[in-house]
Amino acid sequence: MLKAYKYRLYPNNRQINMIERTFGCARKVWNLMLADKIAHYNETGKSLTVTPAKYKRMAEYAYLKEVDSLALANVQLDLQDAYKSFFNRIKNGKKAGFPKFKSKKTGRKSYSTNNQKGSVRIENSKIRLPKIGFVKLVYHRPIMENSKIKTVTVSKTPSGKYFVSVLTEYENQILKSIPKTFAGLDFAMHGLFVDSDGRSAGYPNFFRQNEKKLARLYRSFSKTDKNSHNHAKMRLKISRLHEKIANQRNDFLHKTAKNLADRFDCIAVEDISVKAMAKRKKKGSFSFGKSVSDNGWSKFVEMLRCKLAWQGKIFIKVDKWFPSSQLCHNCGFQTDITKDLSVRKWTCPKCGMAHDRDYNAAVNIREEGKRIALAKTQ
Numbered sequence: 001m002l003k004a005y006k007y008r009l010y011p012n013n014r015q016i017n018m019i020e021r022t023f024g025c026a027r028k029v030w031n032l033m034l035a036d037k038i039a040h041y042n043e044t045g046k047s048l049t050v051t052p053a054k055y056k057r058m059a060e061y062a063y064l065k066e067v068d069s070l071a072l073a074n075v076q077l078d079l080q081d082a083y084k085s086f087f088n089r090i091k092n093g094k095k096a097g098f099p100k101f102k103s104k105k106t107g108r109k110s111y112s113t114n115n116q117k118g119s120v121r122i123e124n125s126k127i128r129l130p131k132i133g134f135v136k137l138v139y140h141r142p143i144m145e146n147s148k149i150k151t152v153t154v155s156k157t158p159s160g161k162y163f164v165s166v167l168t169e170y171e172n173q174i175l176k177s178i179p180k181t182f183a184g185l186d187f188a189m190h191g192l193f194v195d196s197d198g199r200s201a202g203y204p205n206f207f208r209q210n211e212k213k214l215a216r217l218y219r220s221f222s223k224t225d226k227n228s229h230n231h232a233k234m235r236l237k238i239s240r241l242h243e244k245i246a247n248q249r250n251d252f253l254h255k256t257a258k259n260l261a262d263r264f265d266c267i268a269v270e271d272i273s274v275k276a277m278a279k280r281k282k283k284g285s286f287s288f289g290k291s292v293s294d295n296g297w298s299k300f301v302e303m304l305r306c307k308l309a310w311q312g313k314i315f316i317k318v319d320k321w322f323p324s325s326q327l328c329h330n331c332g333f334q335t336d337i338t339k340d341l342s343v344r345k346w347t348c349p350k351c352g353m354a355h356d357r358d359y360n361a362a363v364n365i366r367e368e369g370k371r372i373a374l375a376k377t378q
């Protein structure tokens with residue numbers, strides 16, 4: 001099993017210099033390879049396989065030899081992937097962007113390298129990186145025992161912070177047992193979800209909380225002169241606020257997912273397409289508003305899936321056609337009342353039980369998850 005960790009890096013000046021050079025070389029190799037591939041295609045109509053070695057041999061690019069060679073080899077793989085996904089999307093009749101040249105100003109600053117027999121390792125709150133040496137990091141989450149580092153990606157945020165993402169492989173030795181505790185989650189536009197105990201996740205809308213502040217920053221930013229010191233300063237402030245919002249959100253989602261994964265053996269969620277729900281707004285039937293796209297549901301579901309799998313527990317996506325909102329969880333009667341999405345509370349015409357829409361749906365999702373999970377483990 002694979003597991004990823006992300007840590008803040010505090011490189012010294014010499015290390016910063018080397019990291020920046022590696023970013024630059026990775027970008028250069030990408031652009032050189034892309035240009036050659038395009039030129040070759042235009043001339044011959046055929047695709048060309050290029051490797052970084054070709055440029056390292058050229059005197060004008062000799063500096064490429066000074067940085068981590070695996071970082072450049074990974075650029076070649078990334079470019080191949082970009083081509084592959086471009087052609088796949090075309091094949092499937094989807095919109096596709098052709099791989100783009102990377103610019104020094106706007107491009108994402110990162111490079112990836114691989115661990116070869118301990119060339120990448122963590123010791124005493126430092127990570128060893130090829131050609132860089134031991135770099136200080138904030139080791140807030142220790143890597144699990146029995147796992148091996150496979151690849152690492154060093155990156156820099158627009159606000160100037162360095163991070164390292166560490167991908168590890170881990171031998172999962174937890175035996176699956178018959179699940180005993182179950183939960184169901186019903187997606188909610190506000191608050192993220194309601195669980196089968198009737199509790200809301202209470203997800204704060206971090207973006208909205210900071211919306212005014214952000215708008216104010218953008219207004220002042222637009223008034224500054226493009227080449228001024230103030231302009232650069234404002235840009236940094238805005239990046240920092242965006243980063244803060246994203247961090248708050250991720251932190252909340254992680255904690256909520258962890259809490260659930262620790263408490264239950266099996267958790268079921270609805271298979272909903274948030275995109276489809278956001279689209280419905282246009283047709284005018286019901287407005288979900290801005291909160292759907294801002295809401296981290298799909299990200300949360302992925303975190304939950306990972307955290308459960310990690311403990312050998314069960315994650316279930318209930319079929320999107322399962323009528324979780326229409327069934328009375330008490331007697332099983334199926335009603336049309338709740339097809340109207342504005343109905344938040346309803347009473348079962350058959351058994352007379354009063355229902356809260358979300359809580360009732362969450363219980364139905366839990367029961368459906370339980371049914372599927374137990375059928376699988378028998």
Ligand SMILES: [Zn+2]
Pocket residue numbers: 328329330331332333348349350351352353
């Ligand atoms: Zn009923």
